[in-house]
Amino acid sequence: MYFLNLFNLISLVLLLFSMSLMFFSNILLTKNLSIYYEFSFQIFNSMDLSMILLLDWMSMIFISVVFLISSMVVFYSSSYMAMDFNKIRFLLLVLLFILSMMLMIISPNMVSILLGWDGLGLVSYCLVIYYQNVKSYNAGMLTILSNRIGDIAILLSIAWMLNYGSWNFIFYLYYMKDDSSMVLISSLILLAGMTKSAQIPFSSWLPAAMAAPTPVSALVHSSTLVTAGVYLIIRFSELMENSLMLKFLMFLGMLTMFMSGIGANFEYDLKKIIALSTLSQLGLMMMILGAGFSILAFFHLLIHAFFKSLLFLCAGVMIHSFKDNQDIRVMMGSLKFSPLVSSFFNISNLALCGIPFLAGFYSKDLILESMFSLNLNFIILIMAYFSTGLTVSYTFRLMYWSMFSEPNNFSLMNFHFEDKIMTKAMYLLFFLSIFSGSLFMWMIFSSMKFIYLPKSLKLLILGVILGGMIIGALLNYSYLMKNLFWFKLSSFLGNMWFMIFLSTYGVNYFSLKWSIMMKKMLDFGWFENLLALNLKFYFKESIYKIQFFHMNYIKVYIMIFITWIFFIFLFMLMIN
Structure with missing residues (x-):
């Protein structure tokens, strides 16, 4: 009972902080203010050891979203981790994780960013190996070694920033962007962002990190670890605008989106499908960020956090219900046994697809229509739209297998009924998965911008959704094909182009x-x-x-x- 009260207390504190920071971010946004707070630790001769915090509308909204999702995850964990012996260690690790993310978000200084960045990598390793078995150890090692490449890139950029006499990049970023040293620094920042956000060729660690407990996956894959790379590149986007590096980033983002979308269509592990969908959405964010729309990428980052965290929380309940089995072929007919969780799961899936007028529609529709305003290759446009269609494809395949097909369970199955605490944690995220798109659109985009397109191109997005449904329906029966060529093809596509190996x-x-x-x-x-x-x-x-x-x-x-x-x-x- 003491542990339950502790979880609930921390969840309530995080929720109150989230609401107050959201109110504060609205004030900063409407008044177009940025607050710099400098705290001096030690002054000795010419050396000034100080810590600078940047409080602007972007950092405050992001921290507010992180705190909101964290509060729901901690509340959910009070029931999910109730039988675990080390629940206090789990809670402390989650709080350290949130603290590291907060430090990274509000820092305009590369050294303090490195503290938060490295904290995320270290605590994520501790959380991935939480269950302490061989699979978790392997996944944890792959995760931390992949992330170390980004840490090295940030350390090198810190060394190169000594040329400017200060690590507070926010003060001279715009004025030094044509300098040769800044080109090298921006390429290192790009490398760091790609490793943390798991872009090709660093994608294999993200599905492996599913060895962590499901509440941690909900936190990691929605608003913390994987979005840190996108947020860092957004902060440095002024430095890279109209450069070849952003075009390279757009190409890699589109390729990551395509690869993960195809891989999810051949996967049967529930958590890995949702992890690959996270990778697909990160590819979409990187693609639009490479196109030069940094605010749009940030907008999609915020909205994606809500329905992705809800997806993982629903997946945790479903895995508990089916005797800790993660295979979607065993979960057939779960709609009959847990209708409320299944409804949450379906709504978050539809928001992920961008169905009008759920949360994901407002960002994905705007992103895809903004692609037409660029001078792009026709093949890149086709790939971007086809990858978006693959999102719909694997989502409808997942919904068919886990919800609407006939039950295919074990002969002796003890169903875990819908837990009250777990479902309470989902209500707010369910509400935000529907309305957060319109709420954030009115908040962030103060002036209305219309994208005028022909009727055929306006309807193209609906066509992509329908095409994705058809591909998903066809792929449902792909497992019936027994020939060797199809087996090799599905092995190649389903294993992320053998990137894991x-x-x-x-x-x-x-x-x-x-x-x-x-x-x-x-x-x-x-x-x-x-x-x-x-x-x-x-x-x-x-x-x-x-x-x-x-x-x-x-x-x-x-x-x-x-x-x-x-x-x-x-x-x-x-x-x-």
């Missing part, structure tokens, strides 16, 4: 192979002859000689006694 076995194979060869040649070869056998011979001889003194011969004792007297006599002579 390339980033694990591909890295380990050659180092392990060379280490075995070195062991054979050195440890079992010349080293053994030169060192091991020779040392053995010399040690053996030395032991024989030393053992001679332990044979209790009286002449040896008399010799040692006379020698000691001689040494004492010499010592006395030297003193005198």
Whole structure:
């Protein structure tokens, strides 16, 4: 009972903070204000050790959303983790995670950003290995090593920023953007953002991070870890505007979106499907960010956080209900057994698809229509729209398998009924999955901007949704195809283009192979002859000689006694 009250208290505090910060962000937005707060720790001669915080409408809205989702996740965890022995450790890790994200959001200084950035990586590793088994350890190692590449890039950018005499990049970002050092710094920031937001070729860690508890997945994949990279690039977007790097980012974002959309259509693990949908949405954010619409990317980031966290919370209840099984082919007919959670699940799925007029529609429709205002290649446009259609495809496939098909459960199945605490945590997120799109649109876009397109292009988005439904319906029956070519194709597409194997076995194979060869040649070869056998011979001889003194011969004792007297006599002579 004490633990339950502690979870509820922290959840309430986070919710109150979220509401107050949302109100504060509205004031900053309407008055177009930015507040810089400098706290000086130590001043010694010319050295000033200080901490600077940036409070503007963007950072305040983002922290408000992070706190809101965190409060619901902590409240949900009070029931989800009730039987866990280490629930206090779990709560402390989640709070450290939120603190690291908050530090990264409000920092205009690269050193304090690194503290939050590295804190996210370290705490996410602790959360991924929370269940302490081989699968979790492997996933945690893949997660932290992939994220270390981004940490190194930020450390290098900190070193290069010494050219400007300050790490507070926000003060000179616009004026130094044409400088050659800033080009290198921006490319390093781009690399860091790509690793944290799991863009190609660093995508394999994101589905692996599903080894963490489901409430953590809801927090990580909605508003914290994976969105940190997008947020960092948004902060540095002034530096990269009209550059080749942003075009490169747009291409990689579109490719990530395409790859994850196809991979989710061949996946049967519930949490991995939702993780790949997160990867798809991150690709969409990066694509529109590369196109130069940083506010649009931020708008989609906020809205995506609500329905993605709701999706994961619903998935947690469903996994508990089906005897901790994550295969969607076992979850058939869950609509009959848990109608409320299934309704939440379906609404969040439809918001993910961009169905009018749910939350996702307001950002995705605006993003896709904004793509027509750019001078883009026709193939890139087709790929962007096709990848959006794949989102609808895997969503409807997931809904069919888990909700609407006939039950296909085990013969003995004890259904876990809808938990009151878990469902209460979903109500607010359910409400925001419907209305947050219009709410944030009125809040962020103060002036109305209309995109005039022909009727055919306006209806193209609805066509993409319908096309995605048809592809999803066809792929439902793909498992019936037994030929070898289809098996190889689905293996390639379903394994993220073999990226998982390339980033694990591909890295380990050659180092392990060379280490075995070195062991054979050195440890079992010349080293053994030169060192091991020779040392053995010399040690053996030395032991024989030393053992001679332990044979209790009286002449040896008399010799040692006379020698000691001689040494004492010499010592006395030297003193005198």
